[in-house]
Amino acid sequence: MAHVALADKGQELAHPKTWIGAYVWSQDHKVIGIQYIITATLVGLVALALSAMMRLQLGFPGVFDLIQPNEYYSAVTMHGMIMVVFMLTAFFLGGFGNLLIPLMCGARDMAFPYMNMLSFWVYLASVIVLCASFFVPGGATGAGWTLYPPQAITEGSAGSGMGIILMLVSLALFIVAFTMGGLNYITTAFQARTRGMTLMRMPLSVWGIVMATILGLLAFPALLVAAIMMLLDALLGTSFFMPAISDLGEVSSTTGGTPILFQHLFWFFGHPEVYIVALPMFGIASDLISTHARKNIFGYRMMVWAIIAIGGLSFIVWAHHMYVSGMNPYFGFFFATTTLIIAVPTALKVYNWVLTLWQGNIHLNVPMLFAIGFIFTFIHGGITGLFLGNVAVDVPLSDTYFVIGHFHMVMGVSPFLIVFGGMYHWYPKFTGRMLNDTMGKIHFWVTFLGTYAIYLPMHYIGILGVPRRYFAYGSLDSFPDSVHVINTSITIAALIVGTAQLLFIYNLVWSLFKGEKASSNPWRATTLEWQTPDTPPKHGNWGPELPVVHRWAYSYSVPGAREDFIPQTEEPSENTKGDVH
Amino acid sequence: MTATLIVLAVIMGGVVFWLIRQTLNVQPWAEEGPIGQDHASGPFSVQPAKVGLIVFLAVAASLFSLFVSAYFQRMEFGDWKIAPEPFVLWINTAFLILASVFYQLARNAVIKNQTAQVKSNLLIAGFFTFAFMGGQLWAWQEFHNSGYVLSGNPANAFFYVLTAVHAAHILGGLWVWSRTLFKLQSIVETRKVRTSVELCAIYWHFLLLIWLVLFALLLST
Ligand code: HEM
Numbered sequence: 113m114a115h116v117a118l119a120d121k122g123q124e125l126a127h128p129k130t131w132i133g134a135y136v137w138s139q140d141h142k143v144i145g146i147q148y149i150i151t152a153t154l155v156g157l158v159a160l161a162l163s164a165m166m167r168l169q170l171g172f173p174g175v176f177d178l179i180q181p182n183e184y185y186s187a188v189t190m191h192g193m194i195m196v197v198f199m200l201t202a203f204f205l206g207g208f209g210n211l212l213i214p215l216m217c218g219a220r221d222m223a224f225p226y227m228n229m230l231s232f233w234v235y236l237a238s239v240i241v242l243c244a245s246f247f248v249p250g251g252a253t254g255a256g257w258t259l260y261p262p263q264a265i266t267e268g269s270a271g272s273g274m275g276i277i278l279m280l281v282s283l284a285l286f287i288v289a290f291t292m293g294g295l296n297y298i299t300t301a302f303q304a305r306t307r308g309m310t311l312m313r314m315p316l317s318v319w320g321i322v323m324a325t326i327l328g329l330l331a332f333p334a335l336l337v338a339a340i341m342m343l344l345d346a347l348l349g350t351s352f353f354m355p356a357i358s359d360l361g362e363v364s365s366t367t368g369g370t371p372i373l374f375q376h377l378f379w380f381f382g383h384p385e386v387y388i389v390a391l392p393m394f395g396i397a398s399d400l401i402s403t404h405a406r407k408n409i410f411g412y413r414m415m416v417w418a419i420i421a422i423g424g425l426s427f428i429v430w431a432h433h434m435y436v437s438g439m440n441p442y443f444g445f446f447f448a449t450t451t452l453i454i455a456v457p458t459a460l461k462v463y464n465w466v467l468t469l470w471q472g473n474i475h476l477n478v479p480m481l482f483a484i485g486f487i488f489t490f491i492h493g494g495i496t497g498l499f500l501g502n503v504a505v506d507v508p509l510s511d512t513y514f515v516i517g518h519f520h521m522v523m524g525v526s527p528f529l530i531v532f533g534g535m536y537h538w539y540p541k542f543t544g545r546m547l548n549d550t551m552g553k554i555h556f557w558v559t560f561l562g563t564y565a566i567y568l569p570m571h572y573i574g575i576l577g578v579p580r581r582y583f584a585y586g587s588l589d590s591f592p593d594s595v596h597v598i599n600t601s602i603t604i605a606a607l608i609v610g611t612a613q614l615l616f617i618y619n620l621v622w623s624l625f626k627g628e629k630a631s632s633n634p635w636r637a638t639t640l641e642w643q644t645p646d647t648p649p650k651h652g653n654w655g656p657e658l659p660v661v662h663r664w665a666y667s668y669s670v671p672g673a674r675e676d677f678i679p680q681t682e683e684p685s686e687n688t689k690g691d692v693h
Numbered sequence: 694m695t696a697t698l699i700v701l702a703v704i705m706g707g708v709v710f711w712l713i714r715q716t717l718n719v720q721p722w723a724e725e726g727p728i729g730q731d732h733a734s735g736p737f738s739v740q741p742a743k744v745g746l747i748v749f750l751a752v753a754a755s756l757f758s759l760f761v762s763a764y765f766q767r768m769e770f771g772d773w774k775i776a777p778e779p780f781v782l783w784i785n786t787a788f789l790i791l792a793s794v795f796y797q798l799a800r801n802a803v804i805k806n807q808t809a810q811v812k813s814n815l816l817i818a819g820f821f822t823f824a825f826m827g828g829q830l831w832a833w834q835e836f837h838n839s840g841y842v843l844s845g846n847p848a849n850a851f852f853y854v855l856t857a858v859h860a861a862h863i864l865g866g867l868w869v870w871s872r873t874l875f876k877l878q879s880i881v882e883t884r885k886v887r888t889s890v891e892l893c894a895i896y897w898h899f900l901l902l903i904w905l906v907l908f909a910l911l912l913s914t
């Protein structure tokens with residue numbers, strides 16, 4: 113039986129003998145998860161620095177002169193691509209996925225630990241290739257994170273030489289890494305659960321991460337196809353995407369290629385990608401809210417189905433990013449409709465979070481603050497998404513700061529709040545120490561209020577028509593003065609928020625040595641990862657015996673129970689039996 | 694994107710249908726005790742490696758369907774010039790079918806623990822696979838020599854890209870194949886290679902199916 117083969121791994125797990133074996137070439141899912149988290153954090157800091165440079169340029173044009181127009185374009189592109197793919201996707205799936213799936217399912221490790229290790233090293237290689245592109249002649253690509261051809265590979269535009277080549281190679285590597293990791297996450301969650309851990313007893317975090325992995329495995333190939341064809345266009349002169357271009361009377365060798373094809377491929381990946389980030393965020397948010405409100409999650413089954421439905425629907429909305437590229441009006445109608453439909457299960461989830469909080473015994477711990485903050489930012493970002501889903505509303509707003517405001521609220525700030533919340537929540541399990549509370553609270557309030565100061569005004573100047581991806585606006589009379597004032601204030605807010613992130617990094621390092629010692633279950637949570645015999649869990653996680661699961665993941669405040677939570681491993685007894693409603 | 698949507702609808706439809714069915718009548722809040730033990734051993738009673746492979750096949754199916762979709766979309770444009778496929782592709786197709794057949798025979802032998810047959814069938818399957826790869830190179834040569842260069846026309850470019858991506862998948866399979874053979878040399882127990890032979894057989898059939906689809910696509914346009 114498959115189960116036995118995995119459960120028996122306790123004996124088979126190759127325990128590393130050297131320091132390098134244990135912490136560098138490690139096959140332990142926890143070490144790999146932490147390696148993912150550290151790498152994603154470092155590359156995320158690079159992206160943060162890039163956004164500070166862009167903001168200084170936009171807020172104080174001509175004052176600092178840090179970057180030239182071409183470098184601004186490189187910065188926009190690298191900032192966006194790093195944040196979406198190399199930071200958030202890697203952090204949620206490679207980081208939290210690795211840390212949480214085996215522990216929450218009661219497995220000793222991932223199904224294929226060696227492949228899991230390779231996944232990290234290939235990811236690291238992709239990050240290195242990506243960062244190398246800053247230093248090649250012509251600089252990093254400046255085509256925008258959407259990498260649209262022909263601009264991306266047309267001579268004369270920023271980073272159209274080596275820059276874009278390295279970007280595409282790096283993405284291809286990332287996809288390979290993701291696929292190796294993804295095979296592990298899915299197989300582990302479906303095949304290696306411990307006794308009693310039925311699908312419907314899995315915490316929502318696992319549901320979210322697994323569904324996001326399925327989306328990623330099916331959607332990343334679209335990006336790979338686009339990258340391969342663009343590489344050939346750039347290097348070998350094919351014309352998949354490149355139309356005939358006439359430049360000062362000189363006609364290019366390429367013939368009638370179609371940039372629209374690239375857009376389809378890109379967004380066929382790009383829209384599911386939004387949910388690759390969003391679904392783990394939903395799952396983790398649910399667990400944080402339920403644990404810290406001491407209440408079972410409202411509508412667990414509905415939450416699971418919403419995750420599944422969103423996953424399915426996310427493949428048929430992609431062209432809402434292409435309304436302005438021109439399309440058959442019936443297609444536009446179709447994609448507008450699907451976009452509005454996908455909002456239904458999403459809204460359901462929001463209601464359920466709020467209903468979970470309703471009359472809960474809310475503990476405003478730092479992870480909970482972030483989770484509640486997330487509900488706010490996600491609602492704001494989601495509602496502007498409904499605007500943009502309608503063709504007639506989108507056309508004038510497309511490529512303005514309104515869009516920047518929208519997606520930063522929904523997939524910039526919201527996932528980050530959950531990343532932070534998750535870090536404050538699980539840090540004690542993986543280090544044995546609590547993160548500092550005061551620093552955490554400062555971090556939360558500055559980040560939460562600051563992001564509103566940054567992104568709300570962006571909606572406003574977007575409605576005024578201020579276009580995105582501009583290096584400088586000069587003295588265009590069409591914009592009122594307030595636009596310049598707002599741009600300056602956004603920059604100041606952004607710098608403050610950026611600094612607050614450094615405080616978080618400092619907290620992570622400081623608490624590792626000086627933090628308060630954590631008990632094995634500091635939040636008094638029910639799920640399996642808190643029931644390990646050791647904190648931090650040792651290689652193999654569970655000691656000699658695998659845990660046995662007796663109940664679902666949300667037994668909080670059960671009437672008649674001894675405490676306000678019943679761990680999933682606790683055997684049913686007289687005083688917990690009965691109306692576990 | 695119709696081709697992709699069909700393939701993905703099948704895959705996603707399967708996943709969604711299965712998940713919904715698994716979760717439909719379950720009331721996790723009302724049940725206690727270590728229920729559903731057969732669930733815990735995995736919903737499919739197969740080895741994890743097989744699940745891994747099947748997931749990977751879904752990824753590859755998505756990849757190829759996207760290439761096919763791109764092919765159809767690009768074909769619509771005026772500069773597309775239909776190119777005749779080299780005849781040798783027919784022979785290659787026969788090679789790949791034979792490779793698949795012998796891999797199946799190897800699989801049947803491994804289940805019955807017949808070491809000698811496993812070895813010989815594996816070797817023959819590998820031989821035909823290499824013959825296929827050589828034939829594909831030959832086809833490239835011929836295509837190129839008849840003036841259909843990569844950058845000449847998108848139709849040519851697709852010919853090279855589709856065959857190359859398919860060949861890359863075969864190379865991956867051959868790597869596992871060579872490791873299986875190597876293991877067969879050094880160990881006595883045939884049982885130990887059973888999983889890899891079984892899984893490779895599935896992989897070979899899958900790649901044959903993909904090739905038939907691609908070949909039909911090339912022939913018909
Ligand atoms: C302190 C935090 C952040 C600041 C100050 C910031 C600022 C900016 C700025 C100034 C732009 C360029 C807009 C333009 O020139 O038109 C931008 C674009 C972008 N940002 Fe952020 N950002 C932040 C966080 C994030 C996060 C967390 C994500 C992750 C999802 C993200 C994803 C993107 C994307 C995808 C783009 C679009 C790039 C493009 O269209 O070329 N940003 N951001």
Ligand SMILES: [Cu+2]
Pocket residue numbers: 382383386429430432433
């Ligand atoms: Cu979208």
